[in-house]
Amino acid sequence: MKKKFSKKWIASKQPRKQVKYRANAKLHTKGKFVSVNLIKSLREKYEKRSLRLRKGDTVKILRGQFKNKSGKVSKVDIKKSKIFVESIHLIKKDGTKAFYPINPSNLQITEIVVDDKIRKQILERKTKWQKIT
Numbered sequence: 001m002k003k004k005f006s007k008k009w010i011a012s013k014q015p016r017k018q019v020k021y022r023a024n025a026k027l028h029t030k031g032k033f034v035s036v037n038l039i040k041s042l043r044e045k046y047e048k049r050s051l052r053l054r055k056g057d058t059v060k061i062l063r064g065q066f067k068n069k070s071g072k073v074s075k076v077d078i079k080k081s082k083i084f085v086e087s088i089h090l091i092k093k094d095g096t097k098a099f100y101p102i103n104p105s106n107l108q109i110t111e112i113v114v115d116d117k118i119r120k121q122i123l124e125r126k127t128k129w130q131k132i133t
Helices: 015-024 025-032 040-046 117-132
Strands: 036-037 050-052 057-061 070-078 083-089 097-102 105-109
Touching: 025 036, 025 050, 036 040, 057 083, 070 097
Parallel strands: 036 105
Antiparallel strands: 036 050, 057 070, 057 105, 070 083, 083 097
């Protein structure tokens, strides 16, 4: 029986291996794929370049048909690595609205929800380390 996922996978240039790695990754690894870069002011404030996206964060869309629009994240689908933003809808042929799935690489975080204790620790981790040294 063949292994589907390897932890010791070393980056390959071959797209088929990259797609296989992302598709067969475990859920805790797929969570890392929904990390999005921060806007410049937040980068300077928290001294971090990117963060995992979560419900409630405000994002700006950088590419695609909804470019330069922003809104709050309503759902993060880790299994499919897609983000759903509240104000971004697709109108179907029957007239109903549906959320439009967006790739996290096309987004940028503009506001962060910091009401979570664990997220505060993640944001403070690097700044504490720099104060010690």
